[in-house]
Amino acid sequence: MRARLLAGTAAASLALAAVAATAGPASAADDAKLSVLHGVPGLTVDVYVNGKLTLDDFQPGKLAGPLDLAAGTYTVAITASDAKDDSDPAIGPVDLELAAGKNYTAVAHLDGSGDPTATLFTNDTSTTAPGEGRITVRHVAAAPGVDVLAGSDAVISNLENPDEKVLDLPAGTVSASVVATGTTEPALLGPADVDVAEGTNTILYAWGDATADPSTLALATQVIDGLHGNPSGVQAGQVGLVSDSGTTPVWPYALGALGVVSLAVVNRRRADAGR
Template sequence: MAALATAPAGDPRGETDVRPFLRTVAVAVAAGLATAGLFAAPANAASDATVTVVHGVALPAAADVSVWAGDTKLIADLKYKDVKTLTVPAGTYDLYVTPVGATDTSGALITAKGVAVPAGANATVVANEVGGTPNLKVFVNSTKATAAGMARVTARHTADAPTVDVLVNGQKAFGNLKPGAEQSAEVPAGTYDVAVQAGGSDVPGLSASGLALKAGTSYYAYAVGDADNGYSLVLQTIDVGTGTTMPGSVPAGDGSSQSTPWGALALGVGGLALVAAFSRRLVRARG
C-alpha cells in the first residue's frame, strides 16, 4: 500500500469496488485532461492526485465519521456536509469509514478495498444516499481555464430526491436533472436569483437570491440529503483562471456535459441555478 499523509474517504454501505471508475479516470488523464491542468500542484504533481471528499449522507448513524487508510486514521472527524480536499500519492488503498471515536476499523460502517488512485487525477468522491442506502459517487473535475468573463458551473444531483427543475429569475431555465446526473456549462459572471423545484413545488432549502459567480472559477455544486432528514447544499470551488477569448458558443466543462450557445440559456443557466443555490450554504474544507 502506498504511503500517504492524507487520503479520501469511500462511502457506500458495505464493500464497494470503485476500481472501474478509477481506471476511467486514468484513461481520461492519459487522453489529455492532465495536460489541461487538472489541478494546481507542486513539482511532484506527476506522482500525486487530488481528491475531494464530500460527506453527503444525512442518516444519523453516519453523521460524524473517521476515515482510515489501512490502520492509519487520516481524517479524525468528518461531519455531514463537510468537504475535505486532499493531495495523495498515486497508489492503491484500503479505505474504511468508522464512527468517530473508533480505535480501529473492525466496526467500519463502510469499506472500500483496493481503491486505485491514478497519478494526475482530480476527482470528487461523494458519500450520498440512493433509496435510503449510503452510496459512493465519484466524479472527475475539470480545471481547464474558462473563457474571459466566464465562470464554469457543474450541477451534480447527489441527493436522495426525484428529478428537479431549475428556475432562474422566476422562469424555468433547465428541466429534468436526474439523480446521479451532472451538467456543466460556462456562463457569464454575474448575480442571479434561483430556485429548485420538484413536481412543480420549491424544494426546501434550495432557493437563494443575489448570488454571484466569479469569472475564472469552476463551481461544483452538490445536492445532498433526503426527505426525512432534510436536503442541504454543498459547494466545491476551484480557481482555474481565464483565457483571453469570449466564446460564441459555450463548451461544457467535462465529458458528461453538453455544449450550448449562451443565448440558448437552457443548459447554462440550469447548471448555474443549482450552483448558485448551493453557494448559499458554501461548505468550506475542514482543516
C-alpha cells in the same frame, strides 16, 4: 465524469488523504487532487485510508481537502466515530483509483432511496473561456429528479441522483432555485444568489434527505479556482486616425461623428502633405 463506487455502501469513499505519505515519490504534476464531501445526514464517522486514520470525527456537511496524492489506488474504510481501528468498517473498504493530473471529489451521500452510498466525481478543471465561470450541479440527495431554475427558466432539467451537470456561463450572479422536475414551485432549495465566479468551477451539491421530516435537504459548495482563460487580444483603436502609414480613414464611417471628422481632416492633410 463520474464513476460509481459502491452502491449501497455508505459514506464510503471518504477516501482521501492517505496522504502523500503513503504514496511513492511523484512530481506535483503527476499528482491527483482529492477532496471528500460528507453528505450523509446525522452520521459522524472516522475515515481510514490505507489503514491509517485520516479523518477523525468527520461530520455531515464538511468538505475535506484537497489533498495532493500520487496517482494510484487508495483503499478507504469508514467506521463509526468511536472505532479503535478500521477492522470493523461500517462502509467499505472501497478502492479509489486516482489518475495523475485529475481532480476528484469523493462524496458520501444518500442514494435516491435514502440508502448510504458513495460516488467519485471527476471535477472539470479545463480552462474557462475569458470572462466566464463554471457551475457544476450534483444531485446527491435522497430526492427525486430536480430542475434547476435561473430566474424562471429551467437551465438544468431532470437531474437525478447521482448525476451532475456542468454549465459554463458569463461571470456574474444568477438567482437559482431547485424544484422537482417539471415544476416551478415550491422551491426545494433557494432561491439563492449563485456567484458565477470568473475562472472558477463552483460545485453545488444538493444533499440530505428530502423525505425526512423535517427535510434535511441542503446545499454544499466546493470551489476550484484558477481555471481562467485570458482575453485573446486587445483591439484598442476604431478609426485609423493615428495610423503610422498615413492610411486615410474610411470617410463614410468618419461622418458618423463630427468631432472625429474634424480630426480626420487634419490627418488627411498631414498625409497629403507627406506625399
